[in-house]
Amino acid sequence: MPIQTLHWRNNNNLKSIFAGKTFNAMPKITKFFELKAAIMGQDLLENDAAVSICIDCARHDSLKRTIQADCIPGTCGVCCRDDVTVRNPDNVEPMVMLCRALIRFYWEEFEYNSHFGGDNLLCLFNDEQNPVLNPVFPHTYWDELDHLLGDPPYPDWDKGISIYAGFLDGHRMMNRAIAGSQPPEISDLRKRLDSSNFAALLAELDALFDPFVDELDVIIPKDEIWFRARKGVSAEFHRYDGSFGGEIVRQPHIGNDIGPSPIPGNGRLNREGFPVLYLGTTAYTALAEIRPHPGHYVSVGGFRILEDLKVADFGADISRFAQNEVRLEMYGIVHAFDRMMSTPVTPDDTVRYLITQLLAEVLKARGYDGVQFRSSVSDGKNLCIFEPSKARFENGHSAVNYVKSLVYEAPEVPSISVPIAGDYKLDR
Incomplete structure (x- = not known):
C-alpha cells in the first residue's frame, strides 16, 4: 500500500505522537486503532470501538444495499449509536469506495478540498438535502469517520477511488462532479460530429464502450x-x-x-x-x-x-x-x-x-x-x-x-454578468 501521513485534527495527544511520521495507510478502521494502541503503549482497543456506518444513517439506496450485504451489530460513526446494524468493520472497503464514488458523483472538489476553499469532507453531509448520509452528530467519532472515508487519499488507480484529483506536472487539479460534467472523450466526439463523417466515428465510440x-x-x-x-x-x-x-x-x-x-x-x-x-x-x-x-x-x-x-x-x-x-x-x-x-x-x-x-x-x-x-x-x-x-x-x-398544471422547481444559483480574474471556463 502507498505510504501516507496520518492526521487527527481533534486529538492533540495523537498529533504530537504522530507528528512527522509516516505509516502504511490501512483501509480497515480496526487497524487504525491497533496502530494507536501500539504507539501509545496502552490497550485502547478495550475503550475504542471500530466504527462503521449503519443502515439508518445511509440515505442512498445503493449505500443501504452495500451495508446490508455484509452487516453486523456495531458502532456507527455517523450517529454514534452502539449495537446498530453497520457494515462489517472487517470488510468496509466496498462501502468506503462507494461513499467516495458518491462524493465524486454529487459534489465538486472545491466544495470539500480546503486548498480550493472548501470545508471538511464530513461537512458535506451537514446539508439536510444531501442524498448520501445523515449529518454527522454527535462528533464522538468524527476523526475516526474522517479517517475511514478519507485514507488513503490517493490509492493506486486500479486499487481504489480518490476523492482528490491530486497534481499533474506540478499543478493542482480538481475533480468535477460526475453528475453534471462530461468525460473529455465524449466532449471530443460531440465536437467532431459537427464536422466529421458520422460513420467514421462509429468505431471510436464502439471501442470506448467495448470494455464494459x-x-x-x-x-x-x-x-x-x-x-x-x-x-x-x-x-x-x-x-x-x-x-x-x-x-x-x-x-x-x-x-x-x-x-x-x-x-x-x-x-x-x-x-x-x-x-x-x-x-x-x-x-x-x-x-x-x-x-x-x-x-x-x-x-x-x-x-x-x-x-x-x-x-x-x-x-x-x-x-x-x-x-x-x-x-x-x-x-x-x-x-x-x-x-x-x-x-x-x-x-x-x-x-x-x-x-x-x-x-x-x-x-x-x-x-x-x-x-x-x-x-x-x-x-x-x-x-x-x-x-x-x-x-x-x-x-x-x-x-x-x-393536464391541469405544472410545477417548476427553479432555485436561483450563483451567476455573473461578466467573468472576472479567477473565473475559469469549464468544458460542459
Whole structure:
C-alpha cells in the first residue's frame, strides 16, 4: 500500500505522537486503532470501538444495499449509536469506495478540498438535502469517520477511488462532479460530429464502450406492458343521459395512431426517417416525457413486449462501478449518455442528438434490441426499441388525461454578468 501521513485534527495527544511520521495507510478502521494502541503503549482497543456506518444513517439506496450485504451489530460513526446494524468493520472497503464514488458523483472538489476553499469532507453531509448520509452528530467519532472515508487519499488507480484529483506536472487539479460534467472523450466526439463523417466515428465510440458494454445488459421480458403517450384525442362526444345534463367524453388515440411515426424526424436515438418505438415504464412517465402544457388533453396507451428484448441499461447502479478509478471513469461515460438521452432539447437544437444517435448505431451493430435510460421528469424509466414491430398496442390500457398544471422547481444559483480574474471556463 502507498505510504501516507496520518492526521487527527481533534486529538492533540495523537498529533504530537504522530507528528512527522509516516505509516502504511490501512483501509480497515480496526487497524487504525491497533496502530494507536501500539504507539501509545496502552490497550485502547478495550475503550475504542471500530466504527462503521449503519443502515439508518445511509440515505442512498445503493449505500443501504452495500451495508446490508455484509452487516453486523456495531458502532456507527455517523450517529454514534452502539449495537446498530453497520457494515462489517472487517470488510468496509466496498462501502468506503462507494461513499467516495458518491462524493465524486454529487459534489465538486472545491466544495470539500480546503486548498480550493472548501470545508471538511464530513461537512458535506451537514446539508439536510444531501442524498448520501445523515449529518454527522454527535462528533464522538468524527476523526475516526474522517479517517475511514478519507485514507488513503490517493490509492493506486486500479486499487481504489480518490476523492482528490491530486497534481499533474506540478499543478493542482480538481475533480468535477460526475453528475453534471462530461468525460473529455465524449466532449471530443460531440465536437467532431459537427464536422466529421458520422460513420467514421462509429468505431471510436464502439471501442470506448467495448470494455464494459456487456455489463449494461438487461432483459425486458416478453409480455411486459409499457406505455406511450400522444398529445390530443381521437374524438370528443357529448354523452346525453336523457335529462338536461350529460358530460363530454373523449376517445383516446389507439393502435397505429399512438404508435411511432412512419416518417419520424430526428430523435434521441433515431435519425430522421428511421422509426423506433419510445415507451415509458408507467403511464405517468410516458405522459411527462412528451412535455404537455396545462390545458392539454393527452392520450395514453399500453404496448405489450412480444419477445424477450436485450437492451443496454444506462441507468446502471453506481455501486457496480465503485471499485476503483478505472471503473468510475467507465461509469462517468455511462452516466453522461444517460443524462444526454434523458435531457430534452429544443426543436432547433437537435444536432445535440447526434452523439446519442451514434450510440444507437453502435448498440444495433452489437445485437441490442434497444436502450433503457432514466426519465428526467418522473421516477420511471424510458425504453427505445430499435425495431417497433417487437411490441404491439394492447387494448385495455388506454386513457385520456387532462393536464391541469405544472410545477417548476427553479432555485436561483450563483451567476455573473461578466467573468472576472479567477473565473475559469469549464468544458460542459
